[in-house]
Amino acid sequence: MDNQFFKNIEKKTGVNMKDVFELANSLQNANFNDEKTIRGVIKRVSQIANKPVSKELEDKIVQSIIKDGKKIDFGTISNMINKNNK
Numbered sequence: 001m002d003n004q005f006f007k008n009i010e011k012k013t014g015v016n017m018k019d020v021f022e023l024a025n026s027l028q029n030a031n032f033n034d035e036k037t038i039r040g041v042i043k044r045v046s047q048i049a050n051k052p053v054s055k056e057l058e059d060k061i062v063q064s065i066i067k068d069g070k071k072i073d074f075g076t077i078s079n080m081i082n083k084n085n086k
Contacts, residue, residue, distance in 0.1 A: 019048045038062050 006017040023044055030037050042061055046053040053061075 014050065015048055023048060032065060035062055035066060038065050 009015070010017055023041075026044075027041065030041065032038060039058060039062060042053060042058050
């Protein structure tokens with residue numbers, strides 16, 4: 001894709017696209033049945049998005065993924081974080 005496209009996204013969101021791509025690569029072979037892995041992903045998304053996640057919200061996200069079988073991706077976690085920080 002166009003490098004300028006990513007620069008524009010970074011400028012508008014303040015999110016480093018390199019960090020997003022590194023996260024995406026790390027998710028490819030991750031075990032999402034493992035609570036520790038999920039918590040690590042949540043923390044990384046929180047850092048990238050510059051949105052703090054409370055222990056309570058982290059627990060809800062983990063439960064949603066493990067017990068309820070929700071699909072995990074950057075967008076899902078980011079939406080959950082943003083929804084609870086409003």
